[in-house]
Amino acid sequence: MDMNEIKEIFFQECEEQLAELESGLLKLNDGDRDPETVNAVFRAVHSIKGGAGAFGLDDLVSFAHVFETTLDCVRSNKLEPNQDVLKVMLKSADVLADLTNAARDGGSVDEARSKQLIRELEALANGEVPAASEAPASKPALASQAAAPAPAAAPAVNDEGFQPIPFSFDDFGDEEKPVAPFAPTCEILFHPKRELYSKGNEAALLLRDLSRIGEMSIRCDMDSLPLLEDMNPEEAYFSWKISLVTEKGEDAVRSVFEFAEWDCDLEVRTVEEDVEADAGDDELPMQPVPFDLSILDDGDAGATAEADEPAEKEPVAATENNVVPMAAAARAEAPKTETRSAPAAQQAAAAPAAAAASAAQAAAAAPTIRVDLDRVDRLINLVGELVINQAMLSQSVIENDNNGVSSINMGLEELQQLTREIQDSVMAIRAQPVKPVFQRMSRIVREIADVTGKSVRLVTEGENTEVDKTVIDKLAEPLTHMIRNAVDHGLESPEKREAAGKNPEGTVRLTAKHRSGRIVIELADDGGGINREKVRQKAIDNDLIAADANLSDEEIDNLIFHAGFSTADKISDISGRGVGMDVVKRSIQALGGRITISSKPGQGSVFTMSLPLTLAVLDGMVVTVAGQTLVVPLTAIVETLQPEASAIHSFGASQRLISIRNSFCPLVDVGRILNFRSTQANPVDGVALLVESEGGGQRALMVDAIQGQRQVVIKSLEANYTHVPGIAAATILGDGRVALILDVDAVVAASRGQSLKQEISLAATG
Amino acid sequence: MKKKVLTVDDSRTIRNMLLVTLNNAGFETIQAEDGVEGLEVLEEANPDVIVTDINMPRLDGFGFIEGVRRNEKYRAIPILVLTTESDAEKKNRARQAGATGWIVKPFDPTKLIDAIERVTA
Numbered sequence: 001m002d003m004n005e006i007k008e009i010f011f012q013e014c015e016e017q018l019a020e021l022e023s024g025l026l027k028l029n030d031g032d033r034d035p036e037t038v039n040a041v042f043r044a045v046h047s048i049k050g051g052a053g054a055f056g057l058d059d060l061v062s063f064a065h066v067f068e069t070t071l072d073c074v075r076s077n078k079l080e081p082n083q084d085v086l087k088v089m090l091k092s093a094d095v096l097a098d099l100t101n102a103a104r105d106g107g108s109v110d111e112a113r114s115k116q117l118i119r120e121l122e123a124l125a126n127g128e129v130p131a132a133s134e135a136p137a138s139k140p141a142l143a144s145q146a147a148a149p150a151p152a153a154a155p156a157v158n159d160e161g162f163q164p165i166p167f168s169f170d171d172f173g174d175e176e177k178p179v180a181p182f183a184p185t186c187e188i189l190f191h192p193k194r195e196l197y198s199k200g201n202e203a204a205l206l207l208r209d210l211s212r213i214g215e216m217s218i219r220c221d222m223d224s225l226p227l228l229e230d231m232n233p234e235e236a237y238f239s240w241k242i243s244l245v246t247e248k249g250e251d252a253v254r255s256v257f258e259f260a261e262w263d264c265d266l267e268v269r270t271v272e273e274d275v276e277a278d279a280g281d282d283e284l285p286m287q288p289v290p291f292d293l294s295i296l297d298d299g300d301a302g303a304t305a306e307a308d309e310p311a312e313k314e315p316v317a318a319t320e321n322n323v324v325p326m327a328a329a330a331r332a333e334a335p336k337t338e339t340r341s342a343p344a345a346q347q348a349a350a351a352p353a354a355a356a357a358s359a360a361q362a363a364a365a366a367p368t369i370r371v372d373l374d375r376v377d378r379l380i381n382l383v384g385e386l387v388i389n390q391a392m393l394s395q396s397v398i399e400n401d402n403n404g405v406s407s408i409n410m411g412l413e414e415l416q417q418l419t420r421e422i423q424d425s426v427m428a429i430r431a432q433p434v435k436p437v438f439q440r441m442s443r444i445v446r447e448i449a450d451v452t453g454k455s456v457r458l459v460t461e462g463e464n465t466e467v468d469k470t471v472i473d474k475l476a477e478p479l480t481h482m483i484r485n486a487v488d489h490g491l492e493s494p495e496k497r498e499a500a501g502k503n504p505e506g507t508v509r510l511t512a513k514h515r516s517g518r519i520v521i522e523l524a525d526d527g528g529g530i531n532r533e534k535v536r537q538k539a540i541d542n543d544l545i546a547a548d549a550n551l552s553d554e555e556i557d558n559l560i561f562h563a564g565f566s567t568a569d570k571i572s573d574i575s576g577r578g579v580g581m582d583v584v585k586r587s588i589q590a591l592g593g594r595i596t597i598s599s600k601p602g603q604g605s606v607f608t609m610s611l612p613l614t615l616a617v618l619d620g621m622v623v624t625v626a627g628q629t630l631v632v633p634l635t636a637i638v639e640t641l642q643p644e645a646s647a648i649h650s651f652g653a654s655q656r657l658i659s660i661r662n663s664f665c666p667l668v669d670v671g672r673i674l675n676f677r678s679t680q681a682n683p684v685d686g687v688a689l690l691v692e693s694e695g696g697g698q699r700a701l702m703v704d705a706i707q708g709q710r711q712v713v714i715k716s717l718e719a720n721y722t723h724v725p726g727i728a729a730a731t732i733l734g735d736g737r738v739a740l741i742l743d744v745d746a747v748v749a750a751s752r753g754q755s756l757k758q759e760i761s762l763a764a765t766g
Numbered sequence: 767m768k769k770k771v772l773t774v775d776d777s778r779t780i781r782n783m784l785l786v787t788l789n790n791a792g793f794e795t796i797q798a799e800d801g802v803e804g805l806e807v808l809e810e811a812n813p814d815v816i817v818t819d820i821n822m823p824r825l826d827g828f829g830f831i832e833g834v835r836r837n838e839k840y841r842a843i844p845i846l847v848l849t850t851e852s853d854a855e856k857k858n859r860a861r862q863a864g865a866t867g868w869i870v871k872p873f874d875p876t877k878l879i880d881a882i883e884r885v886t887a
Contacts (some may be wrong), residue, residue, distance in 0.1 A: 006786065010779035039823075043776070046821050052778035061872075198835075200844040200866035200885065209884055259867030259885065754882030 010051040012370075013287045014100045017044040021093050022439050029086045039080070042071045048096065058101045060096075063114055067092050070121040079124060088120045094443050115260070139204050186214070186246060189267040191239035196263035198234070207240065209256045212390075214246025239265075373469070376429050380616055383419075383426045384713035387617075390419045391710075391734030415532045420711070427614050431466040434512045434521070437476050438463045441483050441510060448487045454507040455494050456487050465512040468614040471591055475521070475611070478587040482523050482607055483508065485581065490527035490605055500602065502526070516637065518593075519613055524606040530599040557597045557605075561585045589745055591615065592633070610635075618714050620741060621689070622733070623709040626676035629739040630703070631712055631731055636744040638690040638698065640706065643667075643683045654680070658688060658700045665690065668751040669702045672743065674726050691744050699748045710734075714741065726750060769886060772813035774804035774850065776822040780873060783818065784848075787875040790880060801825025805833045808840060815852040815886050816845045817869070817878070820856065828863040835864035844880070844885035848878070 027034075070089070073079035081089075095117050098109045133644045165462050188210070192203050210216055218240055219637035225237040231744045244253065257266055285623035394412050438460045449456040467475075491497075491506035498504045511522040539545045551559075560581045561686075588595045593611035612618070612635070620631035621640075629725060641660070648667065656667040667688065671677045681702065688700040712731035717724055728743035771793045773784045781797050788795040796811040798804040813820040816834065820827035827847060835841045847860045847868040857868055869881045 004783045006779060009782055013778045039821075043821050043823065047777045047779075047811075050777060050871050050873070054779070054783060056872070077884070197842065199861065199864050200842055202844075205885060205887060256884075262861060766781070 007055055010055065011100065013051065014048050017047050018093065018097050019436060019439055020044045021096070022090070022442065023435075025086055025090050025093055028081045029083070029090070033081075035075075036073070036642060038075050042068065042075050045096070046070055047088050048100065048659060049611060052103070055103075059109075059114075060099045060103050063092075063099055063118065066118050066121050066125075067096060068127040072245055073125050085124055088117065088124060090442075090446055092117045092121060093332045094446070095442075111557055112726045113669065118640075142295075154751065184246075184249075184270050186242075186244045186250060187267075187269050188242040188244060188253060189239070189265070190242060190257075191259070191265040192236045192397055193265075194234055194236045196228050197236060199263060201260045201263065203236075203238070203240070206256060206260060207242070210242060210244055210253065212257070213252050214244045216242060216244045218242045222382050235723070272320045313728055358644075371429075376426075380426050380430065384616065387419055387423055387711070388732045388734075390415055392736055395734040423617065427468065427616065429468075430469050430614070430616075432469045433464045433466050434475070434519075435463040437472055438477060438510055438512070440476060441479060444480050444483050445487060445508060448484050452488055453493070454487060454491055457505050457507050458483075458493060459507060460511070461509070462512040464563070465514060465519060465610070466613075467512075467611065470614070470615050471611055471613070474587065474591055478584040478609075479510075479523070480522070482581075484609075485512075486523060486525040486527070490525035492528050496528075498668070500528075502752050514613075515610070517613065517619075519611050521609045521611065523607060523609075524604060526604040529601040529603055529605055530557050530560065535559050554598075557599050560597070561595070592635075594745075616714060617711055618731075618741065619709065620731075621709050622712075622739065623687070623689070623703040624705040624707060625674070625703050626671040626681075628676060629707065629733065629737065630670070630742045631710075631739050632689060632691075632701070632703075633728070633741065634709065636691045638692050641688050641700075642701075643686075643688050643700075645684050648683050656680075656683065658683070658756050660690065660700070665698050665700050666751060667700045667702055670745065670747060671702075671704070673747050673750050691748065699751060701742075701744070701747065712739075712741070768792060768793045769815065769882075770796065770813040771809065771882065772796045772798065772804065772808065772811045772816045772817065773848075774798045774801060774822070775817060775828070776800050778820065780848070780871075783873050783875075786880070787873075787878055791875075801827065801830030801833065804830050808834065808837065813843065815829040815882055816843060817848050817882070818845060818863065820860065827875045828859055830861040831865050846881050846885065848873075862877055 021041055021044035024037050024044065027037050028041070045064050045068045049068055051062055052064060067089075070079065074081050074085070079085060091231050095109070095114045099114065101107060102109045190203070190206070192201075196203070207216075207218060219242075221239045221241065222237065224239075225231070231237075246252065250270055253268050254261070254266075257264065260266075293536045352360045394416060396411060397408060442458050443458070445456050445458040448454075486508050487506070491508070492500070492502075493502035497506065507526045509522070509524040509526075511524070513520050535556050536545070536551070536559075539556075539562070540547050540549075542562075544559060544562055545551065561584075562580075562582055577733035585595050588609050588611070591611050592611055592615065595607060595609045597605060599605040617641060618631070619634040621634055622631050623632055638762055643658055649659065649664070651657050651666075657664040658667045659665075667683055669683075672680050681704065686702050686704045687706050688702055690698055690700050692698055710733075712733070714729045715731055716728050717727060720730075724740070726743055726746045727740045728746075729741045730738050731741055733739050769792075771784075771788050773781065773788070773795060775784065775797075776799055777861050779801070785795050785797060790820060793821070796807060796813060798807050798858075801818070802824045805825070818827045818830055822830075830846075831845050834843065841864075844866040845864065845874065847857075847865045848871065860868060866885050867881055869877050
């Protein structure tokens with residue numbers, strides 16, 4: 001693994017953290033005050049900042065830092081996360097996402113926006129930090145940020161730059177001795193307290209590190225060492241007096257004690273003249289410690305390469321031999337003898353137990369692995385082939401084995417079932433919750449609410465509903481457009497809403513659920529509903545309908561799906577751009593889905609999209625039309641029936657209707673529409689498939705015969721050949737033959753007068 | 767014998783960096799994703815030194831350090847805190863919990879190895 005791979009991981013992780021951040025903020029927005037939610041939000045930003053720092057992504061670091069500081073105020077209850085605060089934070093989350101994307105893809109971000117948000121975040125943090133005493137640490141940083149006009153970089157650099165000893169030498173003052181031309185001598189008095197050892201520091205190691213920065217002589221003061229029976233093995237009894245000849249100065253000496261300075265008495269002073277290297281034979285208790293200075297030879301403290309490892313082994317071992325026993329005596333290595341004692345064992349057991357208890361509070365996440373999508377797709381393709389192969393095998397066995405050897409048949413049945421299960425399991429791998437797409441929508445809502453000056457609340461439900469990843473990926477665009485429409489056209493201005501006695505804040509509700517093998521996504525707004533008069537007028541103006549056309553409410557509503565249709569008086573920034581609901585409808589259809597609308601004046605509109613769970617397989621009805629085998633998607637079929645002559649009625653020159661339970665339904669000869677034959681077949685000889693197409697009502701599709709129902713693996717025609725009007729895709733049947741999958745909606749549309757080619761080309765330019 | 771380092775960090779990015787850095791420097795590395803897991807693997811990992819993050823889900827660095835210090839066998843093990851928090855308050859808390867030393871992020875391989883060598887024999 002190299003740095004680039006880790007960076008890739010970092011960006012993946014960023015995406016997860018950003019999702020976490022947003023969902024956490026939205027929870028807070030909904031009134032959730034669980035400290036763990038706040039913590040999770042904080043951690044997300046913190047984590048991004050940490051990784052960004054490691055890769056030198058300064059813009060990201062500085063923004064994350066300011067964001068984090070403000071979040072910390074929330075975390076420590078200094079800032080109440082009310083709606084206003086969360087508004088800023090949600091916007092900040094958006095900017096953080098932009099910055100992350102810019103860092104990954106090299107794009108640029110809206111600097112004015114991010115600076116503005118930095119100011120807003122700082123204002124929040126400053127405004128609510130009540131007193132200096134409550135936030136001694138963060139206050140100065142905040143003050144400096146507020147003072148600087150472009151504060152982004154400054155605090156972060158201070159914060160992130162690692163200066164070994166930036167604080168807390170009050171006892172000694174910050175005297176800076178000029179570095180003497182000759183190597184000065186430092187006199188060091190070092191008296192560890194017991195805490196030094198209990199925190200895992202070790203006097204011997206500190207002395208070793210000291211020896212690495214200069215030439216050292218050392219004496220140990222054992223005066224306070226009591227008699228053995230009075231000795232507390234945990235206590236620190238020794239102190240050391242060290243003379244160190246070093247050019248590196250007192251700072252270097254102190255930095256050796258960086259981790260230990262609280263837990264020891266330490267005096268460091270520089271003596272200008274060369275001190276007697278050896279001063280203390282007269283003091284009996286002060287004995288020279290046999291300290292192996294050979295480690296000076298490889299005394300590069302910053303050494304990192306493996307090469308240093310073996311070289312260091314021996315000297316370090318020697319150090320241990322010589323020095324550690326003394327230090328060990330000072331704390332008597334209690335653990336080694338006590339490990340097996342009962343109380344200790346209990347204590348040891350208690351720690352994980354307590355940890356487990358806190359773990360139980362957090363939801364246990366199922367273990368997951370990350371897999372390259374290509375691998376999954378390859379597997380899915382292979383399983384698709386397997387399904388086809390299994391079907392072919394079954395068929396040839398049945399054809400060649402007229403005795404029906406039961407063991408073979410049973411085996412084949414089991415194989416079929418297993419294949420089906422494998423297929424389902426593989427599809428489940430690709431299934432993902434719609435959550436990421438839904439989360440993206442909340443940002444869209446915020447942005448458009450800002451632009452339109454409307455107050456909007458997005459409510460999402462069923463975001464854990466799973467659907468094939470391809471469907472999810474392709475869902476984002478139409479959904480984005482619909483959300484924009486819902487806010488821009490659907491919801492009224494706050495004033496209008498108030499006048500109508502509604503909550504000035506509009507609600508957009510996005511729901512996902514599974515229904516009969518499909519995923520149904522609903523987008524509901526509580527706006528004014530579709531203005532049917534306006535839609536109708538617009539349709540007449542655009543020659544979509546005749547001025548005297550008699551349309552039902554539903555038919556009028558469906559007019560908005562026509563190409564280029566927009567009821568907004570002026571084309572706004574948002575839903576303008578020449579993209580209309582017709583594009584949305586086509587995207588949904590391209591996914592094998594349907595979209596319908598229902599609207600109530602004054603109460604809002606509901607768009608309902610029904611989509612297949614996967615784009616890889618399809619349950620279809622295999623039919624024969626003019627000698628060709630076709631597959632009709634089962635989801636489109638309402639019922640099948642054998643028409644009787646008395647039910648067929650002619651209408652105009654070539655139209656025919658079939659009466660079904662006292663209502664008339666246009667009869668469409670599939671063979672004729674697809675130009676398989678030039679004259680219409682006699683309906684009585686065939687089978688009628690009653691289909692429902694979105695908006696167009698019901699149609700009876702005439703086919704010659706039904707072969708059966710089957711799950712088929714979808715093979716794209718576009719990818720392998722070219723788009724064929726009226727045909728959605730192709731598949732390979734059990735006998736190895738290619739069958740075309742009927743595009744029911746296109747066929748129904750074609751039956752409304754236009755030929756297929758016209759309809760398709762119209763749609764393509766619309 | 768290679769020195770064994772137990773790292774505890776919830777960020778996949780940082781975990782990978784720690785792993786690469788420590789392996790390159792000749793350490794054996796055991797990794798945990800949060801304080802709870804850190805305590806769970808402690809006995810089996812039997813590390814010579816621990817490097818831990820502070821901000822983590824389930825059990826943060828402070829709690830983890832306290833947990834380690836409560837364990838008779840590991841109460842004197844060197845623990846380095848790896849965190850972006852550079853302010854004195856957080857360091858103090860970490861120290862009070864029993865941290866041996868700290869490494870201030872942004873992550874720098876030299877600083878990390880340097881700090882580990884400072885607290886290990």
